[in-house]
Amino acid sequence: MRASGAVTRSTLRQQIADALRDEVLSGRLQPGREFTVKQIAEQYGVSATPVREALFDLSAQGLLESDQHRGFRVHQFSVADYRAMVEARALVMDGVIRGVFREQPPSPERQARYREALVSVRRRAEEAARAARAGDLDILIGYDLRFWRELGALAGNAYIGDFLHRLRVQAWVFAVPYLRGDADVRDWLWQGHSDLVAAVTLRDREALRAVVDHYNGHALNWADRLAAGDPDHLGAGDPARPDHAPRPPGAEEDPDPAASEA
Template identity: 35%
Template sequence: MKQGAQGSAGVGVPGYAAGVARVPAQVRAADVAGSERGRAAVGGGVRGEHTHSEVPIPRPVVQRASVRGQILDALRTALVAGELQPGEVYSAPALGERFGVSATPVREAMQQLALEGAVEVVPNRGFRVVERGARELAELGEVRALIEVPVILRLARSVAVERWAELRPLAEGTVRAASSGCRAAYAEADLAFHRGVLGLSGNLQLVQVAEDLHRRSQWSLGGGAGVVRGDLVADAAEHAALLDALIARDLDVVRVLVGEHFAGA
């Protein structure tokens, strides 16, 4: 594993080997070219013409959003995988160099992660990955249970069996990801399964709140410290068992399984 770039505080970026989480070349170019095209568009018109009555052409933002989105996904993966260590400070320029983009989309992605509670701003230095202890992790699991368990039990009584059966690929996806032993891959598969279950409620606000809590719980694991492949496999097996009980409409088993699942979250 190659040593990462140095941040403004002299902190390396571990785990960033060549080619890892890099942004496609055409998108990196758009990060620069897009801004120049935008400035030209805003200037608008031929020199000497009056354009006051014309509708201004907005600066293009599609490419910038694409870069920021890719960087945000890469940073989230790095947080779960432990490549960004709790307590360490990372600078946007150093991460941008490693990703092959400018510091701006990295800084924008980091600001989003700060809103989500994954990092905190360190003035004139960069962003520190938030450290969380076992107590906060337990509290997050409790809050998740308070929100998700009643919803799942309600849905167990009202959702058609066919709708539950449609979630089978998501449950199987968690099993495959767990078998790989990749903490980051499992985190995304796990998130997709819970999103699919709660999505049956039709409450988008509920799904968004639950997803935010879910991500915080993943990051609290300190990049998977203490989590072994067997833990992931056991957690994934609970998904499959829960789905079987939901399809069978065995509410007693559903109640037990959701309680145990979140107790171990």
């Protein structure tokens, strides 16, 4: 009975952590929002213990801040934080690209694993595109995170995958408050999911590097616009918003965007 209870509590802890993470990712829990263990426990109708554990889990992931006297607060990332996230993932992904192509030619086992994984990755890319066309940011975030998670699994290093996933979650947390209510959100979203899948499928190193460079350059360009506080991209009384962020040099027009922030 004790083991069963432990499993139940652990499962509840994870469910609460997942639910709160979704609230932060969706922007329903805004950066700077404060709350206590008691408030969350009452909201979900559960005891304080799994809530406290879930909140500390999210704090360890960098999404919440813990205050001994005031409870918890949703972490507020700055533009500088966002730039650092992008730069960190660019460095790691550069190493991943080199590692993916180290085995020449790939073994039959590796080829089979690639083909199987890419079926799901390609589907995620298509789903992200549909969500972007519909302007459904909630669905887009979920598909985008799954797309990168599954694509990253091809590298075969779970530690790298976890690190990059954490960065992308944090990047979305930073971006979402700027996107809610923006009618032109689709104008700036990154559109290279399918190109990335094609490059990986063909094992084209140069094409893969070009798409990844575009992905990271796009994000850094957006960060520059936010940091500059371009008046063409500000609403009255609003924080800087990424409306109509220009494409990086060399980017091609695509009337059917597959979107991603991170």
